[in-house]
Amino acid sequence: MSPSLPASEAPAYAPRNYLNAPEKGWRSWLTTLDHKRIGVMFLVATSVFFAVGGLFAMLIRIELLTPGPTIMDAMTYNRLFTLHGVVMIFLFMIPAIPSGFGNFLLPMMLGARDVAFPRLNLLSFYVYLTGAAVALYGMIAGGADTGWTFYTPYSTTTTTNVVPILLGAFILGFSSILTGLNFIVTTHTLRAPGMGWMKMPLFVWSIYATSIIQILATPVLGMTLLLVALEHAFGWGIFDPARGGDPVLFQHFFWFYSHPAVYIMVLPAMAVISEVVCAFSHKNIFGYKAVAYSSLGIAFVGFFTWGHHLFTSGQSAVDAGIFGILSMFVAIFTAIKVFNWTATLYKGSISFKAPFAYFVGFLFFLVFGGMTGVALATVSLDVDWHDTYFVVAHFHFIMVGGVIMAFLAALHYWFPKITGRMYPEGWGLVAAVMIILGFNFTFIPQFLLGNMGMPRRYFHYPERFQALNVASTAGASVLALGLVIVLVYLVLSLKFGAVAGSNPWRSRGFEWDTPSPPPPENFLVTPVITRGPHEYDDSAPDFPPSTAPEPKHAS
Amino acid sequence: MNELMRRMLFLPEQASEYARSVDQLHFFVITTTMIAAAAVFGVAIYFFVRYRRRSDTEPTPRISPRPIHEVVFIGLPLSFFLLWFALGFPMFVSLQVPPKDAMDVYVLGKKWMWKFAYPGGPSSLDALRVPAGRPVRLLITSRDVIHSFFIPALRLKQDALPGRYTQTWFTADTPGRYQIFCAQYCGVAHSTMLAEVVVMPGAEFDDWMAEQRRGLKSAQDSSPVAIESVRFGSSLVGEGERVAAEQGCLKCHSVDGSRHIGPTWLNLYGRAEKLTTGKTVIADEAYLTKSMMEPGADIVAGYQNVMPTFQGKLSPPEAAAIVEYIKSLRTSAARPGPSEPPAYEPIPPGK
Numbered sequence: 001m002s003p004s005l006p007a008s009e010a011p012a013y014a015p016r017n018y019l020n021a022p023e024k025g026w027r028s029w030l031t032t033l034d035h036k037r038i039g040v041m042f043l044v045a046t047s048v049f050f051a052v053g054g055l056f057a058m059l060i061r062i063e064l065l066t067p068g069p070t071i072m073d074a075m076t077y078n079r080l081f082t083l084h085g086v087v088m089i090f091l092f093m094i095p096a097i098p099s100g101f102g103n104f105l106l107p108m109m110l111g112a113r114d115v116a117f118p119r120l121n122l123l124s125f126y127v128y129l130t131g132a133a134v135a136l137y138g139m140i141a142g143g144a145d146t147g148w149t150f151y152t153p154y155s156t157t158t159t160t161n162v163v164p165i166l167l168g169a170f171i172l173g174f175s176s177i178l179t180g181l182n183f184i185v186t187t188h189t190l191r192a193p194g195m196g197w198m199k200m201p202l203f204v205w206s207i208y209a210t211s212i213i214q215i216l217a218t219p220v221l222g223m224t225l226l227l228v229a230l231e232h233a234f235g236w237g238i239f240d241p242a243r244g245g246d247p248v249l250f251q252h253f254f255w256f257y258s259h260p261a262v263y264i265m266v267l268p269a270m271a272v273i274s275e276v277v278c279a280f281s282h283k284n285i286f287g288y289k290a291v292a293y294s295s296l297g298i299a300f301v302g303f304f305t306w307g308h309h310l311f312t313s314g315q316s317a318v319d320a321g322i323f324g325i326l327s328m329f330v331a332i333f334t335a336i337k338v339f340n341w342t343a344t345l346y347k348g349s350i351s352f353k354a355p356f357a358y359f360v361g362f363l364f365f366l367v368f369g370g371m372t373g374v375a376l377a378t379v380s381l382d383v384d385w386h387d388t389y390f391v392v393a394h395f396h397f398i399m400v401g402g403v404i405m406a407f408l409a410a411l412h413y414w415f416p417k418i419t420g421r422m423y424p425e426g427w428g429l430v431a432a433v434m435i436i437l438g439f440n441f442t443f444i445p446q447f448l449l450g451n452m453g454m455p456r457r458y459f460h461y462p463e464r465f466q467a468l469n470v471a472s473t474a475g476a477s478v479l480a481l482g483l484v485i486v487l488v489y490l491v492l493s494l495k496f497g498a499v500a501g502s503n504p505w506r507s508r509g510f511e512w513d514t515p516s517p518p519p520p521e522n523f524l525v526t527p528v529i530t531r532g533p534h535e536y537d538d539s540a541p542d543f544p545p546s547t548a549p550e551p552k553h554a555s
Numbered sequence: 556m557n558e559l560m561r562r563m564l565f566l567p568e569q570a571s572e573y574a575r576s577v578d579q580l581h582f583f584v585i586t587t588t589m590i591a592a593a594a595v596f597g598v599a600i601y602f603f604v605r606y607r608r609r610s611d612t613e614p615t616p617r618i619s620p621r622p623i624h625e626v627v628f629i630g631l632p633l634s635f636f637l638l639w640f641a642l643g644f645p646m647f648v649s650l651q652v653p654p655k656d657a658m659d660v661y662v663l664g665k666k667w668m669w670k671f672a673y674p675g676g677p678s679s680l681d682a683l684r685v686p687a688g689r690p691v692r693l694l695i696t697s698r699d700v701i702h703s704f705f706i707p708a709l710r711l712k713q714d715a716l717p718g719r720y721t722q723t724w725f726t727a728d729t730p731g732r733y734q735i736f737c738a739q740y741c742g743v744a745h746s747t748m749l750a751e752v753v754v755m756p757g758a759e760f761d762d763w764m765a766e767q768r769r770g771l772k773s774a775q776d777s778s779p780v781a782i783e784s785v786r787f788g789s790s791l792v793g794e795g796e797r798v799a800a801e802q803g804c805l806k807c808h809s810v811d812g813s814r815h816i817g818p819t820w821l822n823l824y825g826r827a828e829k830l831t832t833g834k835t836v837i838a839d840e841a842y843l844t845k846s847m848m849e850p851g852a853d854i855v856a857g858y859q860n861v862m863p864t865f866q867g868k869l870s871p872p873e874a875a876a877i878v879e880y881i882k883s884l885r886t887s888a889a890r891p892g893p894s895e896p897p898a899y900e901p902i903p904p905g906k
Binding site: 011025074075078130145146147152153154157158170206208240241242244247248280281283284286287288290311312313317320321322325328331335336337340342343345346347348349350351360363364367368371372374375377378379380381383384386387390425448449451453455457458459460462464468506535536540543 | 564565566567577580584585586588589591592595596598599602604605606607608609610611612613614616617618619620624625628629632633635636637639640642643644646647648651699700701703707708710711712713714716717718721736737738739741742743744745746747787812813814832842872903
């Protein structure tokens, strides 16, 4: 807590903040209703699961170094890729940005004291922990071998213990719904005086769109997973044709949630990027309305594209055509955002810090990953690429290249806000370069493997695929090392990082208009919003006069 | 140009006109994607350098888009996307409409092999023989879970669904042997569910088919038992599978290792079974045959004596066929330990 610099030169560390007020100690954290503490708990929990999922990924990559068994047998491998998918999607990606950063930031960006339903918010966290515990039990008690997609009738006839994992994902869905509900009500009712809809930060717009999907789509997943669990446990004939069911019905149900779920993961990433690009180029967003409305557009059209996962399932050509076209429209909204972010840089004042490095990576990965997605939607190319490593590479470009880059950007950008301390910038850039390069070396070979025809979820593979698999594993090692470096310096910075001061980036985001770390009530005086959220066209002071004056920066 | 792009993108050989036309679209789509990604990235890099921060406090101009900007942002990518779709979708539609004169082949996927049957003709495991230059329609189904029939060289994939037939078709024009994969995850031996397409010159194929129809070349060679009458053209294993299904054996005995009313047949042959009497018996041909005729004689521990006798219901060749079928139900990947080569054996060339 005591900076090494003389107190007069160092930026102040807010002495009374949400970390130590109103109470300290783990009991006050576990019963807290403070959205910031709940957000931090979500961030810690999801980061732990990110590490677990990453460990599974590395084991998978090591196994694929040779065409035959390398370090495990086929059954273990099948369980590992299932757990990798389940942990990364349900335990990390879906909650990480909305429930973690969203919880911490959304009320502050709206100038609110807390979310609309603080108790529901805490419940959401405990529901998440319960779901995670049930899913973890399922993993320890054997683990499923179905893949995270749980395709029937394989999943309803497998001898592995699939029910606990299904129930875990079912419970996790409620956490998602509760958080989404909370954010929607908060956005509607708790905006600070002066904040109209067109003055909301773009982060809020995107999280708001995410919340709509969470509320509307998640129940469908819950229902579907429950049906699979019932069929597996009691032999109901819903999906298994041997008992009069329809196996393709499951795929429709599943993707009706799981395709919008892609946007549950990507929209929050876009939320982060919209903030980062403005803050680090000190520039207003080029097309505010275009970026804001395109979030809603993605949320809406995203519901009508699920059929593009079924092009080879015997779906009619009419369906395939409709879903193909609609998939292209959803990509257009992404394109609008990409162009607007790029145009925002024009005549900006760009500071190339670690969050901005991740933005650069994100931009490239999103364009390439997004356009390969549109390529898959041309239907006939999908017939060749479907269920090959091309698809694996495509969605990892979006999931890792998009979401994890944004998660890391957010982690660095808001680290001073959350902890009141800075991370080491040099190490931040080194790690960012390693992660971005390692990522490319991991997944570009996988695009080529898909072109060669290597199907996904293969334990054995013909020897001609080996060279590219080795390249991919090498890339993944660099990526993993980069992530470990991030973990180490961020943890060290919690204790040894330089004190950041309230607004080290000179950002105009409303969340910076209060000390860092923020006081428990966010703003000492209810802020009155008089300007837009991303305005850098005057040299107004970093701080509104309504709050206590802040000491000058040491820089 | 085609060859260069194909090699750069690591695409496999193109064994049909359809594969070549899909690849043309592939080249166009990937080239556009790379140009777009490079262009966005390049513009961004230029802006980073040109507009790097010189002062921490300097305000920046407020720039807002004119409508024309957003129209271009939407119109430019949309026109490319729709062009891709306009090129790609008709190809997909053509895959749904097989020519009327196409030769039908039934494809059955099951854990973990592919079986091909020609109407009124032979059936074979793991090798799909087709004539070059003639359209072939595949009628695909599955016996257990969803599989996906994937021939990279033909750029073709179609899911095999249980309880339902799906179809696709192709005209392979380059004689050769091309790999078939299962692309839909189907369990522990998913990655060994391989097969081959053997594209033969038309005349050679006709000879092969005629030979099969005459029953001169049935795949009985491997059988150690004298056969009195087996339907021509099918292997003993296939025959055993048919009989087992007809007689209802599979209602109680699973073939995928799952526990059911009777012991599973998977890896049964040669297994040491513990009996209710406490003795242990090796499940060899003798034991398997005896169990069909006198099921109550040696009950495996943990199972009920519920199986009826098949004495008089199964002819000796049929019983032998079932034994051969049970012997064929082995999976190496289900057990830990060193793996064995893929479950299919390539057909010697020229046959």
